[in-house]
Every structure is written in C-alpha cells, then in structure tokens.
Amino acid sequence: MAAPSRTASDAEFSALVHGCWASLYRTAYLLVGDRGDAEDLVQTALAQTYASWHRVRDIEAAPAYARTVLVNTATSWFRKKGWRKERPTETLPEHGYEHDPSDRPSLVAALAQLPTRQRAVVVLRYYDDLSVAQTAHALGCTEGTVKSQTHDALARLRTLLGEAVVPQTLGARHD
Amino acid sequence: MTERLSTLLREEATDLPIPVPDAHAILRRGRAVRRRRRAGTVVATVAATAVVVAGFAALGPKDSGTDRDDTAPVTEPRSADAGAFAAGSTVWPRGADRPSVEVDGQVKAVYYTSEGVVARVGNNPYSDDAGPSRYVAINGDEAPRDLGIDLGDRIPSTDATQPYLAYADDAPGPGDLWDVVVLDVRDGSEVARVTVDGRFGQGGWEAPPVSLSGDHVYVALDSSTADVDWRAGTVGDAPVLGAGAPSTVVGGRAVTYDSTSGVTVVDVQTGDKLMAVPAKRTPYILLSPDGSIAKVVYQDSPTSEESFVLHDLDTGAEQTVDGAAWDYGWTAAGDLLKVTAKEATVCPTFADGGCSAVPVDLGKGELRIAGMSYES
Numbered sequence: 145m146a147a148p149s150r151t152a153s154d155a156e157f158s159a160l161v162h163g164c165w166a167s168l169y170r171t172a173y174l175l176v177g178d179r180g181d182a183e184d185l186v187q188t189a190l191a192q193t194y195a196s197w198h199r200v201r202d203i204e205a206a207p208a209y210a211r212t213v214l215v216n217t218a219t220s221w222f223r224k225k226g227w228r229k230e231r232p233t234e235t236l237p238e239h240g241y242e243h244d245p246s247d248r249p250s251l252v253a254a255l256a257q258l259p260t261r262q263r264a265v266v267v268l269r270y271y272d273d274l275s276v277a278q279t280a281h282a283l284g285c286t287e288g289t290v291k292s293q294t295h296d297a298l299a300r301l302r303t304l305l306g307e308a309v310v311p312q313t314l315g316a317r318h319d
Numbered sequence: 320m321t322e323r324l325s326t327l328l329r330e331e332a333t334d335l336p337i338p339v340p341d342a343h344a345i346l347r348r349g350r351a352v353r354r355r356r357r358a359g360t361v362v363a364t365v366a367a368t369a370v371v372v373a374g375f376a377a378l379g380p381k382d383s384g385t386d387r388d389d390t391a392p393v394t395e396p397r398s399a400d401a402g403a404f405a406a407g408s409t410v411w412p413r414g415a416d417r418p419s420v421e422v423d424g425q426v427k428a429v430y431y432t433s434e435g436v437v438a439r440v441g442n443n444p445y446s447d448d449a450g451p452s453r454y455v456a457i458n459g460d461e462a463p464r465d466l467g468i469d470l471g472d473r474i475p476s477t478d479a480t481q482p483y484l485a486y487a488d489d490a491p492g493p494g495d496l497w498d499v500v501v502l503d504v505r506d507g508s509e510v511a512r513v514t515v516d517g518r519f520g521q522g523g524w525e526a527p528p529v530s531l532s533g534d535h536v537y538v539a540l541d542s543s544t545a546d547v548d549w550r551a552g553t554v555g556d557a558p559v560l561g562a563g564a565p566s567t568v569v570g571g572r573a574v575t576y577d578s579t580s581g582v583t584v585v586d587v588q589t590g591d592k593l594m595a596v597p598a599k600r601t602p603y604i605l606l607s608p609d610g611s612i613a614k615v616v617y618q619d620s621p622t623s624e625e626s627f628v629l630h631d632l633d634t635g636a637e638q639t640v641d642g643a644a645w646d647y648g649w650t651a652a653g654d655l656l657k658v659t660a661k662e663a664t665v666c667p668t669f670a671d672g673g674c675s676a677v678p679v680d681l682g683k684g685e686l687r688i689a690g691m692s693y694e695s
Contacts, residue, residue: 157349158342165340170332183338187345194349196611196633198652199669209634216635251327270321271328284635301324309323 156203157194164207165190168214174267175218177256185221189214211272212282215264219283254304262297265290401677402648402656402665403436405429407444407684412436412457415663415679422455422463429689431479431608431651432504434458436689437466439475444685446693447472454484456504466507474528474565476536479608479651479690483510485536485549487526490514497527499536499547511549518542528565530573532610537573537587539565546587559590567692570610572632584613584632593632603644607653608690612668616644629655629668638669648688658686 165186172182172189193200193210200206255263261283268279269290276294280287302310401414405426411419412435424440435458442450454466454475466484475486483501490496495518501511517540519527530537537557538545544560547553559575560566566573573587581598584606585591594613596602601618613630616623627644630637640647640655647655647666655666655674660681666674687693 154346157346161340161342161345166337169337170335173335174328174332179335179338186340187348190345191348191352192633194346195353198609199611199631199633202670212634212636216633219635251331266324267328270325271332273325281636284637298321298324305324309327310321311323 157197160193160203160206160210161190164210167207168210171211171267171272172214172218174252174255174271175215175264176221177252181221185214185218188217192217215268215282216284219260219264250305254301257304258297258300261285261289262293262300265293266297266301269294402650402654402658402663403429403431403689404648404656404658404663405438405684405687405689406681408440409682409684410436410438410457410463411663411679413459414665415658415677418460420457420463422457424453425684426687427452428691428693429687430475430477430484431689432456432477432482432484433480434482434505435461437477437484437504438463439470444687456507458505464507466502466504468502468507471525473524473526476529476531476567477504478531478533478569481531481533483531485529485531487515487529487538489526495519497538499529499538499549501531501536501549511552513547513549513552513554515540515545515547515554517545522565530566530568532568532571532587535568535571535587537566537568557587559585559587567606569606569608572606572610574604574606574613594630594635605644607649607668608651609653612653614644614647631669634669636669640666648691651690656688658688 168186168189169182172185173179176182176185189210192213193206200209255266258266264283265279268274268282269276274282276287276290280290283290298310302312401416403410403412403414405411407425408422409419410422410426410429411417422438422440424442425444427439427441427444427446430437430439435456438455438457439446440453440455441448446452451469452471452473454468454470455463456466457463468486470486473486475484477484482504484504485499485501488498488500490498495516497515497517497519499511499513499515500509502508503510515538517538519540521541522528528539534548534550536547536549537560538547540562542562544557544562544566546555546557548555560568560573561575566575568587571587572584572593575583575585577583578598581596581600582602582604583595584593584604586593596604596615596617599619603616603618605614606612607614611632613632615628615630617628624643626639626641628637628639642657647657650656650665654668657664657666658679658681661678662676663679664674664676
C-alpha cells in the first residue's frame with residue numbers, strides 16, 4: 145500500500161540535515177569546486193528534499209534522495225549560461241587547509257576542467273563509491289552512458305594528473 | 320586502477336572544513352520552496368507585468384489566509400491518499416476500502432481538493448452535453464453538499480492542496496470581460512471575484528477554461544493566458560503559457576507544446592524548463608496533482624500502449640511502468656491509481672513496494688478517476 149502523503153516534522157528534518165550535511169557538503173564541493181557554492185548547493189538540495197518529502201517515503205532513504213537532488217541541482221546550475229565563465233579552471237579555488245604538495249593541489253582544478261556530466265560521474269563513482277547502476281540512477285542516464293563518461297573522464301584526468309594518479313587500465317572499477 | 324584517484328578525492332574531501340548547517344534556515348527555505356511550488360507564489364518579476372484590467376476585485380478575498388509567510392504550514396492533500404473515483408452516481412472519495420457516497424445524478428468528473436473531492440454531476444457522465452453541470456463537495460463521511468452552481472460545459476479547476484474551486488463567468492459590462500470566481504468548497508461561499516479583460520472564442524466553451532494553482536488562476540484567452548492573483552485581486556500575463564490550448568497548471572508547473580522545441584514542463588512563474596521532450600517523439604505528458612511527477616507517453620514508440628515513463632521533476636529520476644498510461648490516474652499524493660470493474664489499485668511512484676489492489680464493484684456507471692480530464 146502506498147505510504148500516505150506526509151510532511152517531515154521539524155525535528156525529523158533537522159536530524160536529517162545534521163546527519164547528512166557533512167557528506168553532502170563534501171560531494172557538493174567536489175562537484176562545484178567552491179566552498180560557498182557547495183554550501184548553497186547542499187542547502188538548495190535539502191530544501192528541495194523537504195519540499196518533496198512525500199516522495200521520500202522513508203527517513204532512511206532521505207539522504208540518498210537528497211544526494212540525487214543535489215546532483216540534479218548541480219547539473220542544472222552547470223547548464224546555466226555563464227557558469228563556466230564564472231569558474232576559473234586554471235587556478236585553484238580557495239583552500240583553508242594544508243595540501244599534499246605532490247599531487248593534491250591540482251585535483252579540484254582538474255575536476256573543474258571536466259565536462260559537468262563527467263565530473264559528476266567521477267565524484268559519484270570514485271568518491272561516493274556508487275556502482276555504475278547507482279550512478280546511472282542518480283544522474284538519470286543509462287549505465288552505458290556512465291561507463292562511456294567514466295572512460296572519457298579518466299582519460300582526461302590521466303592527461304591532467306598523470307599516470308601516477310590515473311594509470312592506464314583496460315577497465316574501470318564497478319564495471 | 321583508480322584507487323589512487325579515490326584516495327585523493329577522499330583526502331580532498333576529508334580535509335575540507337565543514338561549515339555548521341543552519342537547519343532552521345534550510346527548513347524555512349524548504350517551506351518556501353514547497354509553498355512556491357504549490358502556490359505558485361508571485362515573484363517580484365511578475366509585479367512588472369502589465370495589469371490588463373483595473374476594474375477587478377469587486378469582491379475581495381474572504382478567507383484570505385493571505386499569509387505568505389515562508390514559515391506558515393502548508394496544507395497537505397487530505398483527500399484520497401488511496402485515490403478518489405466515481406462510477407455513475409457513486410463516488411469513492413477516499414479509496415475503494417472506504418465508504419462510497421451517492422450523489423444525485425451522473426458523475427462527469429472528480430476533482431481533488433484539500434477538503435475531500437468535488438464531483439461534477441449532471442444528467443449523463445459526459446462533459447460536453449448541453450445539460451447542467453452541478454458541483455457537489457464530498458468530504459469523508461459527511462453528506463455531499465451541493466455548491467449551488469451550474470457551470471454548463473465550462474472547465475473549472477481545483478488545487479489538491481486548497482479548499483477552493485475556480486471557474487470563469489460572464490462579467491457585466493461591454494467588451495470581452497470575464498469574472499474569475501473562487502469558491503470555498505467547505506461552504507460554497509464566494510471568496511474572490513476578479514475581472515479579466517480578453518477575447519475568448521476558442522474551443523466552443525461558454526467561458527474560458529481556468530486552472531487554479533495556489534494564489535493564481537490561469538485563464539486561457541485567445542491571445543494570451545491571464546495570470547490572476549485571486550487573493551490580491553490583480554491580473555497579469557503568463558507569458559510562459561502563451562496563447563492557444565489551455566494549460567493545466569498544478570503545483571506551479573505546466574506542460575507547454577511547441578512544434579519546434581517540443582514538449583516541455585515548465586515552472587510557470589520562473590519559466591525554468593524542468594524537462595523537455597523533442598516533438599518528433601510525439602510525447603503526451605500529464606502531471607501529478609502536486610506537480611512533482613510527469614507521466615510521459617512516447618507515442619512514436621511501438622510499445623506506447625504497453626508502458627510509459629514517470630519522470631520525477633525534482634530529481635530527474637525516471638521509472639518505467641508497465642501498462643497503458645491511459646488506464647492510470649493519480650492519487651492526490653501522486654501515486655498511480657488504476658480502477659477496473661472489480662478492483663482499485665494504487666501503485667507507489669518512485670518507491671519500493673508493489674501495487675496494492677482493493678476489491679470494488681463499480682456497477683455499470685462510467686468510470687471517472689479524480690484528477691483526470693474528461694473534457695472533450
């Protein structure tokens with residue numbers, strides 16, 4: 145039987161916010177490469193999740209739902225005219241923490257050089273550790289698209305970051 | 320191998336200073352989103368649109384609840400989480416496993432509101448006859464209440480989250496004037512009447528079709544769609560909807576058709592495109608009563624009668640459903656509702672769990688599922 149339409153209680157929703165904020169923020173940061181934008185993106189995604197609470201059905205499913213909304217919202221942002229122009233891709237975003245000087249400084253900048261769908265695929269698969277099927281579900285595309293986007297993204301990252309970070313292989317994890 | 324890449328991503332993320340979330344601010348923002356989605360609340364840009372008539376608001380809002388406070392609670396659809404439907408003179412306002420109600424006449428259509436359903440009733444179950452079309456409010460186990468109006472072949476509208484019914488009526492005076500009337504279905508009282516100026520001759524209806532979504536009533540005129548803020552009594556234009564075939568606006572969203580760009584689902588107030596399908600696919604799209612889901616039939620597909628697609632307009636997720644789209648209506652909450660002569664079946668959308676069927680005996684009357692259009 146279908147669960148009844150319902151809204152989240154304030155306590156229920158606050159618990160969700162505090163419970164998944166850090167995880168969503170990290171994913172958002174890797175997607176947009178800017179801390180302020182990442183915070184806004186997570187707030188937007190959680191607000192959209194609240195507004196669509198009757199679709200969530202189960203409090204335990206809420207974080208995954210919010211992450212899907214987050215990725216979808218980020219994709220929508222990327223499509224907006226001027227997004228790329230506003231995002232320098234040759235310089236590093238602001239960082240307030242220490243880096244490993246060997247290769248970490250260029251990672252976020254390298255991600256920013258990927259087309260948006262490829263960036264999302266990389267973040268979801270290699271940071272959030274989603275399978276191809278889960279990534280396809282989150283992005284609303286086919287598994288074949290995820291695989292091809294993964295292949296192209298890794299090739300590009302290999303060029304940007306070097307073989308030491310993304311070695312040449314015949315296949316990718318989760319395939 | 321990609322272990323090194325994963326490690327670097329995690330290190331990048333782990334070292335990131337995490338700001339403290341402001342749950343209250345997010346909650347407030349979420350309420351604003353929900354309220355805007357359901358109410359299609361006026362945004363500032365709309366204030367710049369031309370007011371096309373000055374002689375409006377002969378009657379101001381009575382139960383205005385004009386609060387647009389983002390923190391105000393929003394009414395959830397109370398009726399029919401199990402789906403409402405009718406056959407002949409029998410109405411099931413809260414699903415097949417709850418008591419049915421008899422009305423005086425044949426049901427032509429059933430509309431969801433936040434206070435039960437409204438049944439359109441006449442001498443036969445068809446919407447295009449010249450006979451009367453009366454409107455009866457049915458809320459749970461209460462006795463049906465006739466709203467005291469006969470709207471003929473006009474197309475009225477409800478909003479599943481509000482206790483109102485809107486329709487257009489001839490307005491006194493010279494020229495092409497129409498009154499947009501909003502009734503409170505709880506007692507049949509008129510809560511707003513706003514005059515709109517615009518020629519209407521398409522479709523052969525007695526008055527322009529309207530669509531109620533929150534504070535707005537959209538009126539399909541020959542050369543444009545008027546955007547009436549019935550609480551404020553102002554009239555503007557809805558450029559996103561344009562002219563031509565009337566659009567049904569639910570949750571502030573509508574389906575628009577263009578022979579060049581195809582079929583799109585848009586946010587009526589902002590113009591944002593929420594999904595688009597190329598015209599060559601000859602899609603047919605219907606929105607759920609809350610505007611959160613699009614039911615899409617790709618009519619160019621040889622299997623268009625065997626399956627259809629649900630598109631979550633918030634997440635972009637899609638779900639393929641076996642069966643003919645025309646057999647499925649909606650519950651007020653946006654689940655699928657299928658009714659046959661023997662049973663009523665609710666299928667959750669974008670959720671685990673299968674469909675749930677409840678036996679029902681429809682009799683010989685024409686089936687009418689709430690939220691579906693039976694206009695000819």
